[in-house]
Amino acid sequence: MPVLEFELDRDHVELNQLLKLVGICDSGGAGKALVASGAVSVDGVIELRKTCKIRAGSTVELEGVTIRVIDPRH
Template sequence: MKEMALELRGDYIELDKLLKATGLADSGGQARALITAGEVSVDGQVELRKTAKMRAGQVVVFAGHTVRVLAAAG
């Protein structure tokens, strides 16, 4: 499983935007389709809300990739 980290710029990032920002989805539309299909999990649970707010400390898993959400620096 490939691991990566995403540092927040604010308090949160929406799940579909996270997938796009990390390159796991080519577009926002593709990201939303993957979420709707139940292919993305957050903290071990399938997440179906496309705009769920991902906050520091959460872990997103999709297609063998793990993304750890980190707090904004500073």
């Protein structure tokens, strides 16, 4: 299972945008569809809110990929 690290350079990022920024999806719209399908979990819980605020310390999982959101300032 690949593990990606995403360095958060602000307070939060919306879930659909995170999927786009790490290269899982081609667009935010594709990210919204993926979240709506129930395929994405945040910190172990299925997340259906497309614009859920993801903050440093969160772990997002989907389709065998884990995304760890880190704060590079710490």
